[in-house]
Amino acid sequence: MKKRVLLIGTGLIGCSLALAIKKEHEAVIIGHDISEKNLADAKRLNIIDQASSNIKEEVISADLIILAAPVDQSEAWLEVIAGCGEAVKALVTDVGSTKGRIMESAKILQENGVTFIGGHPMAGSHKTGPESAKAHLFENAFYMLTCYPETPSEKTEQLKNWLKGTKAKFIEIDIDGHDWVTGVVSHFPHLIAASLVRQAENQSVRHPLVSELAAGGFRDITRIASSSPAMWRDITKHNRETLLQLLKSWRKEMDVVEQLVENGEGEELLQYFSGAKRFRDSLPVRSKGAITSYYDLYIDVIDQPGVISNVTALLADHHISITNIQIIEMREDVYGVLRISFQSSEDRDKASDALQSENYHTYVV
Numbered sequence: 001m002k003k004r005v006l007l008i009g010t011g012l013i014g015c016s017l018a019l020a021i022k023k024e025h026e027a028v029i030i031g032h033d034i035s036e037k038n039l040a041d042a043k044r045l046n047i048i049d050q051a052s053s054n055i056k057e058e059v060i061s062a063d064l065i066i067l068a069a070p071v072d073q074s075e076a077w078l079e080v081i082a083g084c085g086e087a088v089k090a091l092v093t094d095v096g097s098t099k100g101r102i103m104e105s106a107k108i109l110q111e112n113g114v115t116f117i118g119g120h121p122m123a124g125s126h127k128t129g130p131e132s133a134k135a136h137l138f139e140n141a142f143y144m145l146t147c148y149p150e151t152p153s154e155k156t157e158q159l160k161n162w163l164k165g166t167k168a169k170f171i172e173i174d175i176d177g178h179d180w181v182t183g184v185v186s187h188f189p190h191l192i193a194a195s196l197v198r199q200a201e202n203q204s205v206r207h208p209l210v211s212e213l214a215a216g217g218f219r220d221i222t223r224i225a226s227s228s229p230a231m232w233r234d235i236t237k238h239n240r241e242t243l244l245q246l247l248k249s250w251r252k253e254m255d256v257v258e259q260l261v262e263n264g265e266g267e268e269l270l271q272y273f274s275g276a277k278r279f280r281d282s283l284p285v286r287s288k289g290a291i292t293s294y295y296d297l298y299i300d301v302i303d304q305p306g307v308i309s310n311v312t313a314l315l316a317d318h319h320i321s322i323t324n325i326q327i328i329e330m331r332e333d334v335y336g337v338l339r340i341s342f343q344s345s346e347d348r349d350k351a352s353d354a355l356q357s358e359n360y361h362t363y364v365v
């Protein structure tokens, strides 16, 4: 008999996992969601095989349960699963960006002999829902796993086997370590990106050029501020302690910066920026990190009606999806530049080949 996977939350991450599981396993995937639309889209796109009709029965008959709703909601689902008692035989996991509270709440499953292993695939997008899901979303990305000291290692291996189609790099990490590291490299940068954008908005009333000039690089460094506010609300609530500690140390860092600016002493400033450059330049270039990278391709285009739709239609014909498109400069009869972002370097290379074969001039910066 085919194994049964119950996916609770048929959004971007849940559906991407479902697609990756389907590549490697002959399982039946049952979806459940409070959004009728997302559930229907997941079914229409053949990501799930069926929508759940009786959720308690599905919990009991599942071999694997994946909680892929926002972190606050996944906590509530743990209680529903615990309520099904010892009849539950599934291995249970989640995809939440934070682990402390989830792992604490999931302890109730142990009383029924049910294994819960926390999961966090460290890749995503600012898009949501099943239509943005991709089987290769997690390829080469880190996939953090958190266990209890008593979790049998064969259960962890079982989960990795279920998820092998993701082609992610699994890392087992302790719960506090997870929330600290992701706090530093993902959650805290999100707070700062949001506050930078709000600062620019506040200052834009003083000078209208602020918005104009915030295009380009400012948009790039604040890109993550455009991802789901509801998701980040929940992450911030769940990783509160880490974020408060990081805010304290950031304030100290800002005091140092303020002093440097006030002193205006060249050598001190040079040392500060050199230190930042040194550490940044030492970061691995080719591996994926906590914040999704986008792969940009630049295309020279002349301003003629329909040029953008020609480019996007060509890419659609080659089944290449784009994550963003921006015109950098375009005046009548003058060459402009289109910047198109892709989710992988493979997509970017395919796009470049397709466009060059139609005589477009493309380049990577």
Ligand SMILES: NC(=O)C1=CN([C@@H]2O[C@H](COP(=O)(O)OP(=O)(O)OC[C@H]3O[C@@H](n4cnc5c(N)ncnc54)[C@H](O)[C@@H]3O)[C@@H](O)[C@H]2O)C=CC1
Pocket: 008, 009, 010, 011, 012, 013, 014, 032, 033, 034, 035, 038, 068, 069, 070, 071, 073, 095, 096, 097, 098, 120, 121, 122, 123, 124, 125, 126, 127, 128, 129, 130, 228, 231, 235
């Ligand atoms: N978006 C990203 O880049 C990443 C997100 N995550 C985590 O993945 C989880 C899901 O995020 P996404 O897939 O990006 O969001 P999404 O918005 O695409 O999907 C979430 C889904 O959960 C459903 N949902 C909400 N409340 C529910 C409930 N009570 N019961 C059942 N379904 C419910 C929503 O209707 C939606 O279909 C979050 O916990 C997030 O922290 C982890 C890694 C990356």
Ligand SMILES: O=C(O)C(=O)Cc1ccc(O)cc1
Pocket: 096, 097, 121, 122, 123, 124, 125, 126, 186, 224, 227, 290, 291, 292, 293
């Ligand atoms: O939008 C982006 O670039 C991200 O940073 C995606 C992301 C969001 C939340 C996570 O827990 C992990 C990855």
